[in-house]
Amino acid sequence: MKRTLCAILAASFLLGAPRPGAAEGVRWCAPVAPDLAAAGWETLTFDGKRPNRFAGTPEGTLEVAGDGTVSFLFAPVPADAGANAQVLRWSWRAEAAAPPTDLAAKGGDDRTLALYVAFAWDPGAATFGEMLRRPLVEMLQGPDAPGRILAYTWGGTQPRGARFESPYAAGSSEVVVLRTASAETGRWHSEEVAPQADYVRAFGGSAPPVTQIAVVSDSDDTGSEVRAAVKDVCLGPG
Numbered sequence: 001m002k003r004t005l006c007a008i009l010a011a012s013f014l015l016g017a018p019r020p021g022a023a024e025g026v027r028w029c030a031p032v033a034p035d036l037a038a039a040g041w042e043t044l045t046f047d048g049k050r051p052n053r054f055a056g057t058p059e060g061t062l063e064v065a066g067d068g069t070v071s072f073l074f075a076p077v078p079a080d081a082g083a084n085a086q087v088l089r090w091s092w093r094a095e096a097a098a099p100p101t102d103l104a105a106k107g108g109d110d111r112t113l114a115l116y117v118a119f120a121w122d123p124g125a126a127t128f129g130e131m132l133r134r135p136l137v138e139m140l141q142g143p144d145a146p147g148r149i150l151a152y153t154w155g156g157t158q159p160r161g162a163r164f165e166s167p168y169a170a171g172s173s174e175v176v177v178l179r180t181a182s183a184e185t186g187r188w189h190s191e192e193v194a195p196q197a198d199y200v201r202a203f204g205g206s207a208p209p210v211t212q213i214a215v216v217s218d219s220d221d222t223g224s225e226v227r228a229a230v231k232d233v234c235l236g237p238g
Contacts, residue, residue, distance in 0.1 A: 026080045026081050026083070026084040026236055026237055027081060027234060027235070027236030027237070028077055028078055028080075028081030028082075028234065028235050028236060029232070029233065029234040029235075030062075030075050030213060030233040030234070031075070032056045032057070032060045032061065032062050032231070033056050033058070033060075034055075034056050034057065034058060035056070036054060036055075036056045036062075036073070039056065039075075040075050040076065041054075041056075041073050041074065041075050042073070042074055042075075043071055043072065043073055043074075044071060044072035044073075044074065044214075045071045045072075046070060046071070049069070049070050049071070049220055050067075050068065050069045050070075050220070051069055051070070051071035052064055052065065052066040052069045052070065052071045052073075052217045052226075053065040053066070053069075054071075054073045054215070060231055060232070061229050061230070061231045062215060062229060062230045062231065063227075063228075063229045064113065064215065064217045064226065064227070064228045064229065064230070065226065065227055066217045066218075066219045066224075066225070066226035066227075067219065067223075067224075067225050067226070068219055068220050068222075068223040068224070069217070069219055069220060069226075070216075070217070070218040070219065070220040071216075071217075072116070072214045072215070072216050073214060073215045073216075074116075074118075074212050074213065074214035074215075075212065075213055075214075076211065076212055077210050077211055077212060077213055077235060079209065081210070081235050081236055082120075082209035082210040082211055082235075083209045084236060084237040085117070085195045085196050085207070085209070085210040085235050085236075086194060086195075086196055086197075086236070086237045086238050087192060087193075087194060087195075087235070087236060087237065087238045088115075088117065088152075088191075088192070088193050088194075088195050088213075088233070088234070088235045089190070089191065089192045089193075089232065089233075089234050090115060090190075090191055090230060090231070090232055090233040090234070091188045091189065091190045091191070091230070091231050091232050092113055092115075092154065092188070092189055092191070092228065092229065092230045092231075093185070093186070093187060093188045093189065093228060093229050094112050094113065094154070094183070094185045094186075094226070094227065094228040094229075095185055095186060095227040095228065096185070096224075096225045096226055096227040096228075097112040097154075097155070097181060097183070097185055097226065097228070098110040098111055098112045098155050098181060098217075098218070098219050098222060098224045098226055099181060099222055099224055100155075100156065100157045100180070100181035100182065101155070101156060101157065101181070101221065101222065102156065102157055102158075103153065103155065103156035103157070103158055103164075103175055103177070104158065104164050104165075104167055104175070105167055106167045106168065107221065108221045108222070109156070109167065109218070109221065110155065110218050110219050110220070110221050110222045110224065111153050111154060111155030111156060111181075111216075111217070111218050112154045112155045112179075112181065112217065112219075112226055112228055113153075113154040113155070113215070113216070113217055113226075113228050113230065114151050114152060114153040114154065114155070114215075114216040114217075114218075115151075115152045115191075115213065115214070115215060115216075115230070115233070116149055116150070116151050116152075116212075116213070116214040116215075116216055117149065117150045117152070117195045117210055117212075117213060118146035118147075118148075118149050118210065118211055118212040118213070118214070119146060119147055119148050119149070119150075119195075119199060119207060119208045119209065119210055119211065120146060120147060120208040120209045120210075120211050121134070121144075121145065121146060121147035121208070122147055122148075122205075122208045125203070125204075125205045125208075126147070127171045127172070129170070129171050129172075130147070130171060130172050133172075144211075146211050146212055147172065147208065148172045148173065148199070148202075148203055148208075149166075149169070149172065149173040149174075150173075150174055150176060150195060150198050150199065150202065151166065151173060151174065151175045151176065151216075152176050152178050152191070152193055153175055153176065153177050153178060153179075154178060154179035154180075154181075154183060154228075155177075155179070155180070155181045155218075156175075156177055156180060156181055157180070157181065158177050158180070159177065159180065160177055160178065160179065160180055161177065162175075162176075162177040163175065163176050163177075163201075163202065174198075174202040174203075176193070176198065178191055178193070188231075195207070195210060195235070210235065213233060213235070215230055
């Protein structure tokens with residue numbers, strides 16, 4: 001995917017300050033309803049790229065449809081839940097999946113789904129490259145734009161459990177493969193990850209608060225059809 005600037009935007013993806021959401025104490029579950037905008041979701045699209053189609057159901061399922069498309073749907077995480085992001089759980093399924101591609105190489109790196117976890121910008125831990133990119137990020141997204149990202153991914157040729165730097169944002173974004181492109185379709189798969197621990201493993205130091213969650217589907221390079229869904233996205237202390 002030839003979109004270096006868009007990759008920088010995606011790697012810092014979006015609006016900064018978290019807003020109140022469906023929180024229970026410090027446990028937050030992403031709100032899903034037929035009116036996604038009213039539920040707090042926003043989209044990130046790319047110039048020259050057709051966006052995915054996202055739809056919420058009354059039952060709380062987020063449906064994703066793509067056909068040679070790419071875009072993000074993101075929601076802010078309340079501060080109390082973001083500061084206690086020990087465990088993230090969700091379920092996802094695919095009826096039509098993107099074909100296997102090399103997620104570690106620029107161009108051709110399509111994926112059926114990914115759940116992106118964005119952490120607050122931490123200048124004290126930033127690399128030289130991150131500091132160089134930051135003025136552009138803040139110019140476009142404001143001073144509260146997130147910093148580093150974990151991309152929990154369904155797709156690719158890499159084996160399940162593989163971890164590697166994003167080819168678009170080395171040093172500030174890590175891909176974690178949870179399901180390969182050949183994962184079984186037509187059924188729900190449940191996931192549980194540890195964002196704070198995964199952050200430390202990927203970047204070192206201590207994890208800043210989580211500020212945003214995004215659902216991503218990418219089929220623009222292969223022109224493939226994707227039909228998938230996500231539900232029960234919940235973040236909290238365990």
